[in-house]
Amino acid sequence: MEDWIFGIPTPVAMALIALIGYFLGKRNQRRVSVDQAFARRELKRAKSIAKQLEEISREVRRNLASHQSSIAHFKDRIALMSSDEKQGDESWQTLCEEAERMLSPTIRLSAQIANAYDEVRQQANLLMTFTESRTDPLTGLSNRRALDDSLESLFAMKDRYELTFSLCILDVDHFKKINDEFGHLEGDRVLQEVASLIDNCVRETDVVTRYGGEEFVVLMPSTDLEGANMFAERVRFAADEQLKVTVSGGVAQACASDEPKTLLARADAALYRAKGNGRNCIYSHTGECVLPYPLPNQEELDQQLETEAGLLEEVRSLERSLENRPQRVAEKSAEIEVETV
Incomplete structure (x- = not known):
C-alpha cells in the first residue's frame, strides 16, 4: 500500500520538497553572490580611501620635518650671533632676510594643512557611505543621502581650491515595460546588473549612487565635461552590449554659479533631451545649451538647429x-x- 503525506503520494511529495529546496538554494546562492560582490567592491573602496589618507599624512609629515629642520638651523644662527658681539648690522640684515625666506614655506605649510583637513573630511564622507543609512539595500550603492553629503563636500572643495568635477545621471530605458512584462523580480535583477556595470566602470574616487527608481547618479572628481561624456558613453555602450538593455544619460560639469540643486537640474535637463531624442544616447549641458555626445557633423547640426x-x-x-x-x-x-x- 502506497504511503501518503498530506494527501499526496510520498514519492510525489518528496519530489516537490526537493524542487522547492532547489529553487530556494538557487535564490540564496544569488543573494550570497550579490552580497559577496558588494563586499568586495566596498573593501576595494575602503582600501583606496585608506591609501589616500596615508598619502595625505605622509606629505604633511615630510613637509613638517623639512620645516622643522629649517627652524632648527635658524635657531642655531641666532644663538651664534648672540654669542658674538662683533657681529655687525650686515649680519643682522642677512638674518632678517633668512627669516623672510622661512616665512614663505610657513604660509604654504599652513595652507597645505588646511587643504589636508578638507581632503580628510572628503574621504571621511566617502567612508560614511559604507553605513547602512547611506546605502541602497537593493543595489548596494550609495543612496540619495550619501549623494547630498558628497555633493556638499565637492562644492566646498571647488569653492576653496577651484576643484573641477562633473555629474552624470543614467536612466534605464523602458524600465516600466520590463516590470510590466516580466515582473518586479526581473526588474530588480536588471537594476542590480546595471548598478554592478556602472560600478565596474568608475574610478575608485568616483561616487556611484542610486538616485531613485531606475536612475543612477555618478559624481566624478577632477573630471571635466569631455571626460564625463566619455564615461557616460562607455557605460551606455557596455549596457547595450553586455546586458541587452539600453540607458540614456545626462551630463553636466559644475560651474562657478552652480550649487547642488542647479547642477542636478542641468544634468536632468540633458537626460530629458536624451529621452526625447530616441533614448539610448548621451546629452550634456554645457551651461548655455544642451548638446548630444558625440557632436554631429556640421550638416546634421544645421539640420537639427533648423x-x-x-x-x-x-x-x-x-x-x-x-x-x-x-x-x-x-x-x-x-x-x-x-x-x-
Missing part, C-alpha cells in the same frame, strides 16, 4: 493664436447678436 527653429516657430504661432482667440470669439458673438436682431 528643426528646432521650426518647432519653436510653431509654438510661437500657437501662442499668438491662443492670445487672439478671445478677441475672435467676441467678434463672432457680436455677429451672431446682429444676425439675431
Whole structure:
C-alpha cells in the first residue's frame, strides 16, 4: 500500500520538497553572490580611501620635518650671533632676510594643512557611505543621502581650491515595460546588473549612487565635461552590449554659479533631451545649451538647429493664436447678436 503525506503520494511529495529546496538554494546562492560582490567592491573602496589618507599624512609629515629642520638651523644662527658681539648690522640684515625666506614655506605649510583637513573630511564622507543609512539595500550603492553629503563636500572643495568635477545621471530605458512584462523580480535583477556595470566602470574616487527608481547618479572628481561624456558613453555602450538593455544619460560639469540643486537640474535637463531624442544616447549641458555626445557633423547640426527653429516657430504661432482667440470669439458673438436682431 502506497504511503501518503498530506494527501499526496510520498514519492510525489518528496519530489516537490526537493524542487522547492532547489529553487530556494538557487535564490540564496544569488543573494550570497550579490552580497559577496558588494563586499568586495566596498573593501576595494575602503582600501583606496585608506591609501589616500596615508598619502595625505605622509606629505604633511615630510613637509613638517623639512620645516622643522629649517627652524632648527635658524635657531642655531641666532644663538651664534648672540654669542658674538662683533657681529655687525650686515649680519643682522642677512638674518632678517633668512627669516623672510622661512616665512614663505610657513604660509604654504599652513595652507597645505588646511587643504589636508578638507581632503580628510572628503574621504571621511566617502567612508560614511559604507553605513547602512547611506546605502541602497537593493543595489548596494550609495543612496540619495550619501549623494547630498558628497555633493556638499565637492562644492566646498571647488569653492576653496577651484576643484573641477562633473555629474552624470543614467536612466534605464523602458524600465516600466520590463516590470510590466516580466515582473518586479526581473526588474530588480536588471537594476542590480546595471548598478554592478556602472560600478565596474568608475574610478575608485568616483561616487556611484542610486538616485531613485531606475536612475543612477555618478559624481566624478577632477573630471571635466569631455571626460564625463566619455564615461557616460562607455557605460551606455557596455549596457547595450553586455546586458541587452539600453540607458540614456545626462551630463553636466559644475560651474562657478552652480550649487547642488542647479547642477542636478542641468544634468536632468540633458537626460530629458536624451529621452526625447530616441533614448539610448548621451546629452550634456554645457551651461548655455544642451548638446548630444558625440557632436554631429556640421550638416546634421544645421539640420537639427533648423528643426528646432521650426518647432519653436510653431509654438510661437500657437501662442499668438491662443492670445487672439478671445478677441475672435467676441467678434463672432457680436455677429451672431446682429444676425439675431
